Amino acid sequence: EDQVTQSPEALRLQEGESSSLNCSYTVSGLRxxxxxxxxxxxxxxxxxxxxxxxEEKEKERLKATLTKKESFLHITAPKPEDSxxxxxxxxxxxxxxxxxxxxxxxQVIP
Amino acid sequence: GAVVSQHPSWVICKSGTSVKIECRSxxxxxxxxxxxxxxxxxxxxxxxxxxxxxxxxxxxxxxxDKFLINHASLTLSTLTVTSAHPEDSSFYICSAREAGYGxxxxxxxxxxxx
Numbered sequence: 001e002d003q004v005t006q007s008p009e010a011l012r013l014q015e016g017e018s019s020s021l022n023c024s025y026t027v028s029g030l031r032x033x034x035x036x037x038x039x040x041x042x043x044x045x046x047x048x049x050x051x052x053x054x055e056e057k058e059k060e061r062l063k064a065t066l067t068k069k070e071s072f073l074h075i076t077a078p079k080p081e082d083s084x085x086x087x088x089x090x091x092x093x094x095x096x097x098x099x100x101x102x103x104x105x106x107q108v109i110p
Numbered sequence: 111g112a113v114v115s116q117h118p119s120w121v122i123c124k125s126g127t128s129v130k131i132e133c134r135s136x137x138x139x140x141x142x143x144x145x146x147x148x149x150x151x152x153x154x155x156x157x158x159x160x161x162x163x164x165x166x167x168x169x170x171x172x173x174x175d176k177f178l179i180n181h182a183s184l185t186l187s188t189l190t191v192t193s194a195h196p197e198d199s200s201f202y203i204c205s206a207r208e209a210g211y212g213x214x215x216x217x218x219x220x221x222x223x224x
Binding site for chain 1: 114116142144151152153154155156159201203205212213214215216217218220
């Protein structure tokens with residue numbers, strides 16, 4: 001069974017203080033790993049898809065990386081508007097189902 | 111990019127009544143849509159996969175007679191919570207995928223059964 005574990009559960013950063021969120025996964029064969037941002041009371045907002053180890057993607061202050069066992073979401077010089085819950089999910093090859101982690105709740109303090 | 115519209119955003123209903131939630135793909139056709147449920151401080155749990163023109167595929171432990179899914183067109187899937195009870199109160203979210211994009215989610219529906 002596919003498993004996704006995210007750490008830490010919660011992270012509090014000062015504005016400008018860079019950090020990384022971790023997503024460890026177990027999947028029979030990785031078709032894709034996804035990162036989403038979710039604001040309270042809203043649906044997840046798509047950030048990145050990573051397909052193979054070594055792949056990296058960037059968007060503004062966010063950079064996602066992927067290894068064979070985990071993915072990192074690096075946040076560089078975060079701003080208060082980056083505060084949200086960040087979700088990681090995986091999809092196994094041959095399956096449509098996407099398995100989500102429980103997320104990391106990020107709070108960026110001015 | 112792909113946009114998924116979900117309505118209503120919140121609904122309050124009396125115990126024993128049924129509630130219908132709509133999920134529409136805008137500007138793209140979705141042969142498959144997904145319905146999730148999310149409890150506070152928990153992850154998204156896949157309830158079922160909705161396939162256009164055929165029966166939905168439910169995840170283990172999800173009552174298909176309670177959570178009716180209809181995918182009558184390539185842009186619309188509906189989830190009906192039948193005979194709702196307080197324990198059905200939750201945040202329900204749909205998603206779809208357009209070729210070339212990741213899975214796009216609707217804005218979610220907060221269901222409260224009183």
